[in-house]
Amino acid sequence: MEQATTVTVQRVRVEDGRSGLGARVVRLLAADAAVQVVDSGDAASGPVDVLVWLAAHDADARAARGQSALTGLPEALAATRAAHVVLVSSAMVYGAWANNPVPLTETAALRPDVEFAYARQLGAVEQVVDEWRLAGQGRTATVLRPAVAMAADGSSRLAAALAAGMGQRMGAEDSPAQFLHLDDLAGAVVLAVRDRLDGVYNVAPDGWVAGERVRALAGAVPRLKLPDRVSEVVTNLRWRFQRGPIPPGLRGYTRWPWLVANDKLKAAGWRPTVTNEQAYVEGTEAKWWTMVSPKRRQELALGGMVAVLLWVSVVIARAVHRVRMRRR
Numbered sequence: 001m002e003q004a005t006t007v008t009v010q011r012v013r014v015e016d017g018r019s020g021l022g023a024r025v026v027r028l029l030a031a032d033a034a035v036q037v038v039d040s041g042d043a044a045s046g047p048v049d050v051l052v053w054l055a056a057h058d059a060d061a062r063a064a065r066g067q068s069a070l071t072g073l074p075e076a077l078a079a080t081r082a083a084h085v086v087l088v089s090s091a092m093v094y095g096a097w098a099n100n101p102v103p104l105t106e107t108a109a110l111r112p113d114v115e116f117a118y119a120r121q122l123g124a125v126e127q128v129v130d131e132w133r134l135a136g137q138g139r140t141a142t143v144l145r146p147a148v149a150m151a152a153d154g155s156s157r158l159a160a161a162l163a164a165g166m167g168q169r170m171g172a173e174d175s176p177a178q179f180l181h182l183d184d185l186a187g188a189v190v191l192a193v194r195d196r197l198d199g200v201y202n203v204a205p206d207g208w209v210a211g212e213r214v215r216a217l218a219g220a221v222p223r224l225k226l227p228d229r230v231s232e233v234v235t236n237l238r239w240r241f242q243r244g245p246i247p248p249g250l251r252g253y254t255r256w257p258w259l260v261a262n263d264k265l266k267a268a269g270w271r272p273t274v275t276n277e278q279a280y281v282e283g284t285e286a287k288w289w290t291m292v293s294p295k296r297r298q299e300l301a302l303g304g305m306v307a308v309l310l311w312v313s314v315v316i317a318r319a320v321h322r323v324r325m326r327r328r
Contacts, residue, residue: 008034009033009034009035009036010034010035010036010049010050010193011036011038011047011048011049011050012029012035012036012037012038012048012049012050012051012052012193013037013038013048013050013051013052013080013082014026014029014037014038014052014054015051015052015053015054015055015072015076016053016054016055016057016058017037017054019054019057019058019154020151020153020154020155020156020182021054021057021058021088021149021154021182021185021186021189022054024154024182024183024185024186025052025054025186025189025190028186028187028190029190029193032190032194034194035193035194047081047082048080048081048082049082049083049084050082050083050084050085050086050193050196051076051077051080051082051084051085051086052085052086052189052193053073053076053085053086053087053088053129054088054189055071055072055073056069056070056073056087056088056089056121056122056125057088057089057090057146057149058156068117068121069118069121069122069124069125070121070124070125070128073125073128073129074128077128077129077132083138083139083140084139084140084141084142084193084196085129085132085133085139085140085141085142086141086142086144086189086192086193087125087126087129087141087142087143087144088144088146088185088189089122089125089126089143089144089145089146090119090122090145090146091104091145091146091147091178091202091203091204091258091260092112092116092118092119092122092253092258093110093112093119093122093123093126093145094108094109094110094111094112094145094258094260095110095111095112095113095119095252095258096113096175096252096253096254096255096256096257096258097111097252097256097257097258098256098257100256100257100258100259102176102257102259103208103259103260103261104202104258104259104260104261105202105260105261105263105264106145106199106200106201106202106264110123110126113249113252113253114249115249115252116249116250116252116253117249118158119249126143126200129141129143130143140196140197140198141198142192142196142197142198142199142201143199143200143201144185144188144189144192144201144202144203145200145201145202145203145260146180146185146188146202146203146204147178147179147180147202147203147204147205147259147260148162148163148177148178148179148180149180149181149182149185150163150179150180150181150182150279150280150282150283150284151181151182151183151279151282151283152282152283154182155283155284158250159283160283160284161250162250162253162254163179163218163280163283163284164218164284165250165251165253165254166211166214166218166254173211174210174211174212174214174215175211175254175255175256175257176208176209176210176211176214176257176259177208177209177211177214177259177276177280178204178205178208178209178259178260178276179205179209179276179277179279179280179283180203180204180205180272180274180276180279181205181272181273181274181278181279181282181283183273183274184203184205184272184273184274184279185203187270187273188201188203188265188270191265191268191269191270195268195269197268199264201264201265201268202260202261202262202264202265203260203262203265203270204259204260204261204262204272205262205272205274205275205276205279206262206272206275207276208259208276209276209277209280213277214280217277217280217281217284218284
């Protein structure tokens with residue numbers, strides 16, 4: 001007579017399980033017979049084996065509540081009896097710099113843009129999790145650093161702003177970019193839970209998209225080479241009047257590379273299922289001018305650029321006139 005096989009069930013608490021990413025993670029975990037998903041809002045649910053902290057990744061919700069990426073995490077770690085923590089951070093902690101290696105590996109130094117508070121806060125979040133891991137025997141932690149994560153039903157305003165800014169530079173070459181589908185990020189979280197991966201792992205599709213290709217996918221108008229000073233003025237104006245708020249300090253992340261390698265996570269068994277281009281197309285809204293013929297787009301671009309240059313000339317002339325009047 002065969003003996004019944006005993007399955008060890010992990011009790012997993014998912015914080016922020018109602019977000020676009022959280023709902024995906026909960027759905028995948030619930031399909032695993034070896035996992036029991038615990039309601040994050042039930043204080044009487046008892047101890048858990050794994051704590052999945054997605055809340056720091058949801059910049060939109062935290063900004064709306066006036067919270068930092070650190071809010072709630074120290075208290076949750078102090079109260080948990082879990083032996084393993086999975087944290088979803090961001091590849092933005094590396095910073096976007098002209099001298100970044102391409103691609104960045106997990107051993108690269110963290111140099112988030114000092115003007116972008118969210119990226120700095122994520123670096124502090126990672127440190128808190130690492131201190132928790134080192135403070136207790138037998139504790140392990142997974143820190144995931146995803147590229148820009150998008151989906152048709154779950155792109156955050158931050159991801160949308162990044163996507164809107166990439167491939168849009170004037171008079172300069174655009175940096176290549178990476179776009180990760182939320183389904184693949186959720187798969188990485190589940191792998192980290194199941195195998196209790198210990199350490200830092202980048203999460204991104206294979207390779208990246210060239211800046212010109214991002215521009216084409218966005219349906220951007222043909223680029224016109226402008227003098228550097230004029231280009232800078234035009235770029236500033238475009239950012240100022242672009243649809244939707246652009247978080248302070250975000251501009252650098254659309255100008256310089258912060259591409260990450262996924263070799264370490266793939267070696268652990270993860271595989272991306274959606275390409276950079278597919279994730280970008282699904283996660284962004286089609287613009288009306290993508291339906292216009294290339295010739296007509298060029299005509300519109302030339303007309304619009306002439307109007308902008310005339311406007312800039314008027315602004316500069318008025319500024320010069322005011323300075324001269326003050327000197328009299």
